[in-house]
Amino acid sequence: MRAWLRFSPIIVNETIISDTMKKYDINFNILRADISPRGGKMLVEIDGKQVQESIEYIKKRGIEVNPIKKVVKKDDEKCVDCGACLSLCPVKAICVMDDWEIGIDDQLCIGCGFCTSSCPMKAISVME
Amino acid sequence: MKKIEEINQKIKDGDVVVVTAAEMISVVAENGLKKAAEEVDVVTTGTFGAMCSSGAFLNFGHSDPPIKMYKTYLNNVEAYSGIAAVDAYLGASQPNRNPEIGIDYGGAHIIEDLIRGKEIKLVAEAYGTDCYPQKKIETYITMDKLNQAIMVNPRNCYQNYAVATNSTDETLYTYMGTLLPKFGNITYSSAGQLSPLLNDPYFETIGTGTKIFLCGGEGFIIGEGTQHATEVERMNDVPVSAAGTLMLKGDMKKMDPDYVRGASMPKYGPTLYTGVGVPIPILNEQIAARTAISDENITCRVIDYGIARRSRPVVRETNYAELKTGEIEINGVEIPTSPLSSYKKAEEIAEELKEWIINGKFYLTNPVEKLPSKDHFVKPLEIKKPSILIKDIKIKPVIIARPTEKINDVAKKLVENSINHLPVVDDKGKLMGIVTSWDIADAVARGKTDLKDVMTKKVVIAREEEPVDVIARRIDKYEISGLPIVDKDNKVKGMITTEDISRLIGESSRKNK
Numbered sequence A: 001m002r003a004w005l006r007f008s009p010i011i012v013n014e015t016i017i018s019d020t021m022k023k024y025d026i027n028f029n030i031l032r033a034d035i036s037p038r039g040g041k042m043l044v045e046i047d048g049k050q051v052q053e054s055i056e057y058i059k060k061r062g063i064e065v066n067p068i069k070k071v072v073k074k075d076d077e078k079c080v081d082c083g084a085c086l087s088l089c090p091v092k093a094i095c096v097m098d099d100w101e102i103g104i105d106d107q108l109c110i111g112c113g114f115c116t117s118s119c120p121m122k123a124i125s126v127m128e
Numbered sequence B: 001m002k003k004i005e006e007i008n009q010k011i012k013d014g015d016v017v018v019v020t021a022a023e024m025i026s027v028v029a030e031n032g033l034k035k036a037a038e039e040v041d042v043v044t045t046g047t048f049g050a051m052c053s054s055g056a057f058l059n060f061g062h063s064d065p066p067i068k069m070y071k072t073y074l075n076n077v078e079a080y081s082g083i084a085a086v087d088a089y090l091g092a093s094q095p096n097r098n099p100e101i102g103i104d105y106g107g108a109h110i111i112e113d114l115i116r117g118k119e120i121k122l123v124a125e126a127y128g129t130d131c132y133p134q135k136k137i138e139t140y141i142t143m144d145k146l147n148q149a150i151m152v153n154p155r156n157c158y159q160n161y162a163v164a165t166n167s168t169d170e171t172l173y174t175y176m177g178t179l180l181p182k183f184g185n186i187t188y189s190s191a192g193q194l195s196p197l198l199n200d201p202y203f204e205t206i207g208t209g210t211k212i213f214l215c216g217g218e219g220f221i222i223g224e225g226t227q228h229a230t231e232v233e234r235m236n237d238v239p240v241s242a243a244g245t246l247m248l249k250g251d252m253k254k255m256d257p258d259y260v261r262g263a264s265m266p267k268y269g270p271t272l273y274t275g276v277g278v279p280i281p282i283l284n285e286q287i288a289a290r291t292a293i294s295d296e297n298i299t300c301r302v303i304d305y306g307i308a309r310r311s312r313p314v315v316r317e318t319n320y321a322e323l324k325t326g327e328i329e330i331n332g333v334e335i336p337t338s339p340l341s342s343y344k345k346a347e348e349i350a351e352e353l354k355e356w357i358i359n360g361k362f363y364l365t366n367p368v369e370k371l372p373s374k375d376h377f378v379k380p381l382e383i384k385k386p387s388i389l390i391k392d393i394k395i396k397p398v399i400i401a402r403p404t405e406k407i408n409d410v411a412k413k414l415v416e417n418s419i420n421h422l423p424v425v426d427d428k429g430k431l432m433g434i435v436t437s438w439d440i441a442d443a444v445a446r447g448k449t450d451l452k453d454v455m456t457k458k459v460v461i462a463r464e465e466e467p468v469d470v471i472a473r474r475i476d477k478y479e480i481s482g483l484p485i486v487d488k489d490n491k492v493k494g495m496i497t498t499e500d501i502s503r504l505i506g507e508s509s510r511k512n513k
């Protein structure tokens, strides 16, 4: 599953993530991170057998967990299916469908925002 | 041999046969050329892409007391009003005069908003005359209130175009979209087999007066577009690079926002995505054969936009079938491609135009005059004062440092030579990094002693063959005060600084006087 983790300043220096990984034997993939001494947020992908347990644990240690399904949102009213965003996606999450419509695969997207800044129609936004 | 009048009769009788240019490929493949040419009456084409060279003539009507508009702004975007009193031409690529909005909302966006029926603020200034005493007006307009809103696009529907890539180390923001460094991606902008002028490559059926689909309404070709060129290299009859163009006109009051959009090419500027569909009457076998061209037979050239010069080097040749697979190979690596024009919309447009004709809503026209099909070249703009290349300017002998040098020695070098930048090179003289006096001050403050820990490794450089103006733009873009000049082998030849550039500009303006 995919989630935004939000930290408060007090726990930035704690080793919560590695503790969780050891304890629940989960795979923990950091897709984006924005951490400073004043706290921060991380977009992560967690999988393994004990995902739910690990999330409960992370929450107990004081991290806010906001699960998400979509990282970016494409406004289909604004999008003209030009494809300018296609070649800019570093993880090939943007694809051309059979009828030449441009789609974004939520499962692959890491929210890097590259497509957002390069869309001539400003049709894509990163969801918070 | 068919005639347009005969086709129009068939439209009237409801038995006209129309296919899109994409469908025509299989019609010819399955039935043979002869039969296809007999049976098909019209092939519809379509394209939906960024056409910067677009705009609109607007007539606002007279105010009371009347004004002769001298400076005109629509939602803060300037329109040219040096035409009579209350006419203006709004260019699609004009940015907003509010620097905070800039290219995010320009002429193209106003065109879209007008078509959507939105209210637009009009501000006009004047010098005042006896017949037009008013000096300033501020009001709101909508499409309904305008006497005329006529889209006139000086150059649309390029017959083929360059495919863009970027060999340099920096990301480039161009009218061909965002180009990632080191051949990171490729962009192209043509509807290929659906594109109007690729289906009638010698302009045998289209010309001045041809009625077309323009942005959801009816429009007309009013002649060849600017930069129209005919003397170009061809393969399978179609040009392999930019060639013919069209000048178009249409009534904005009848347009549909589904087929016209204001857009902004990131860090480049506003542009108008324009939907155009041109019907091609199948008058004979030769015309039929040409409308059956498919993507793999349309060659185009991948150009390196990393070289900011008029003639940019060709990286390779390719075709639209290859480009549409999403990847093409450069130097053994598969590079992802992006179309900038929408093939989906191009198909919709060709389909829509087909429906119009089949339903008797759209009749074909005989052009009043064919488009020029020979002796047209695009002439360059020769600048009387040739651009100065980096290698042409006098530079002081280069002072360099080695990565092993101590901070104190480097500081001494900077002070003794009264310079602010010092390129760091390896034993062959090749560039490794750069330090500035600021870096050194910072290093001293932090107690660092080794140059290699202090130098910046990612260096913005100037090449000997580059024009000084290109370097001036680079200095601005990166907000730096100087950059090392390197030769083909990456060996450091000197430094160029903002002072050198301002001195050069000073000298040349003195000479001009």
Ligand code: SF4
Binding pocket: A074, A078, A079, A080, A081, A082, A083, A084, A085, A086, A102, A118, A119, A120, A121, A122, A123, A124
């Ligand atoms: S660049 Fe924007 S408009 Fe074009 S396909 Fe992507 S999301 Fe749609």
Ligand code: SF4
Binding pocket: A071, A072, A088, A089, A090, A091, A092, A093, A094, A104, A108, A109, A110, A111, A112, A113, A114, A115, A116
């Ligand atoms: S945000 Fe990044 S990863 Fe997600 S679709 Fe856009 S370019 Fe791809």
